[in-house]
Amino acid sequence: MVQEYKEKAILVGCQLPHIEDERFTFLMEELASLTHTANGEVLAEVVQKRDRIDNATYIGKGKLEELKALEEELEPSLFIFNDELSPSQVRNISAHLDAKIIDRTQLILDIFAGRAKSREGKLQVELAQLEYLLPRLGGQGAQLSRLGGGIGTRGPGETKLESDRRHINRRIDELKRQFEQVKRHRERYRERRKRNQVFQIALVGYTNAGKSTIFNRLTSEETLEENLLFATLDPTTRKVKLPTGFQSLITDTVGFIQHLPTTLVAAFRSTLEEVAEADLLIHVVDSSHPDCDQHERTVRKLLESLEASSIPEIVVYNKRDASPRDFVRLSPKNSIHISAYKEEDLRLLLQTVESVIRTEMNPYDLLIQADQGRMISQLKTETIVTNLEFDEQEDVYRLKGYALETHPIFTQQER
Template sequence: MRDESLGTTEQELEKVILVGCQLPTEDDDRFQYSLDELVSLTKTAKGKAIATVSQKRNTRHPATYIGKGKVEELITLAEELEPDVIIFNDELSPSQIRNLSNVLEARVIDRTQLILDIFAQRARSREGKLQVELAQLQYLLPRLIGKGLSLSRLGGGIGTRGPGETKLETDRRHIHRRIDDIKSQLVSIVKHRERYRERRKHNQSFQLALVGYTNAGKSTLFNRLTEADSFEENQLFATLDPMTRKCILPSGFTALLTDTVGFIQDLPTSLIAAFRSTLEEAKEADLILHIVDSSNPDYFNHEQTVYKLLDELEADKIPVLTVYNKSDEKHHDFVPSSVHQSILISAFNEDDLDSLKQVIQSLMMETMEEYKVYIPNSEGKLLSMLKSTSVLTELSFEEEKDSYLCKGYIQPTLSITQQLKNYMQ
């Protein structure tokens, strides 16, 4: 049997048991959504969930995450099903991983390591690969005890991709040196990205950023709006490296649109830090397009997760347009809940895309200044610049003045606005 979404046969998928612990602060629906998401993450990592073990507790057990009785139940289940991996739905402490690994035959990893593993698969650029390796090494360092973390079991598979066994079996000093080396490489890459960003600012490009929960359809929408070729697939974290392309709006004005890595609930702090420079593309935007999957029953919590991360990135003051995507599959309980202006669309509907572009242009115009000028027929270069740097709403030639009447909207910070003042009447 072939699973087309993974491009692999079901026999090749690793067998996985999932383990979750529900605290009093988490209601049943929220806990179930979290486990469902863990199933999706496992599938993305080329694993197949064959069983789920869950327990309600007032606090997580400090030594084993779940209680002693549940651990015994898990041991029995693992002996019966013989899984390759057992994945816990929270970040485990080094002692919890050590204690659980001592009594379970299968590899023991947590949600954080699973996400890191997926990131290791998805990274394409040099920066992305370095950021993943940095996050993995920082995660694994406190979990290495001597040769550490039953590394003899790391023979490949979920939770082992990235830095690799040989690097992890060396001493802490080597790992510290590698971390320092990666950080220095990332500093130079970040400086290059900042120079590129400054150049875009200098050119006064209007910048749009797509943000949203992972698998909300950002890359699909990015491709439809820009006619680009970004990787799109119905999997979590299909896009890891940011991509920027030109987006032509109805007036002919060209904005720059950037696709970003998807957000996720309980995204490890180390990952937020590692991908900060990537996510800062959103921080530099003039308008953020927040893409929400209207077909997902947990869409409201997904929205809140994104807002929380935007706050952490100090990008919460930037204007936001909430784009509820997948209108053709929207959940029966879906009700728009955004505090910002919103629009409901399907990325595959051309009329919806046209409507979205119109809304983007209208919001963009709200941040601009209105102008009305007469440009002499001899000023062809200025007229050409006006077409590319402003939203031109009216252009007509008046013979008695031998000039073009131009009306539209322009960013007040553009240097061309000073030239326009000479032709205002």
């Protein structure tokens, strides 16, 4: 069996006064997880406490010398910095070190490039990478041609990085044109779902919170489940049946992360609009993670930027079996604590979803002729039926339940 080659990396972080020790530790651990997801091996971490970031080299001269000594000792193939570096910082650091220099943003972009499977996903990633790399061409070209690819160079590839700016700009324009076509197709698809009176649920949450696991258990689907950051990139939509038989659509979306690159947020806006168009959000939080409160806040901030914070929401604290005994929910209202692998917890989740959906609906009370079986079946899937009785004397069924305000039954009966 051929062993997969892992690039060796040294991680570099700078702790500013407003970042607490524990929080900084979590950020560096997350950087190590991102490196692992990109198939890298962490050799060492170098951190420094500073009042502010050095404009020229990110870290101080003494730490730069320390990195040089570590490079000679450990022979890494790259250094990964925990913040977004400016083009001049990359050039100045590269003048002191031989290994490749990439930052947190470039690492995340690289992971997305490796994970994108759909045409839309690939277009979005390439567009984000090119827009990020365009101002950095001057400092990166020689460095990348010397080292020949690897982490931070997937996607558009080194040949594009060495091309002139006009070529890159032309490619960006072409990608934007293609992307507009894909975006229009997605909008038409969303409009069709709205016309068909379909209730839409979106799974949102921090990366690796367990969204895909919940999605698979609720829909019997087989999307990728891995203990890696950004295991899901392309959104997947499937039907889900609630306890009363009511059917809705549920979408598994890309995970959020702290300091998500702005180029990615912009490029993935059409995909993230699946979230903004949803009727209900299931916000999944990994309750076993020591920094889960911050993860929850990060997702909330991104939901606000997508203008989705007013959508009804259920907070699902997942991984109950692995969470600490003294775990306290940040959002006690409209939240549940579950393990996605326990059937009874999944039933509780579906019941909670149905009760929240019911609050968004209007009640109805209908009499339907006994020979209208098809209509009764339709109402069971399109509405929440709470009571179904047959009146033998009148030969009619009486249905009580809840339906969306726009459902056709409200035009057929007096309110």
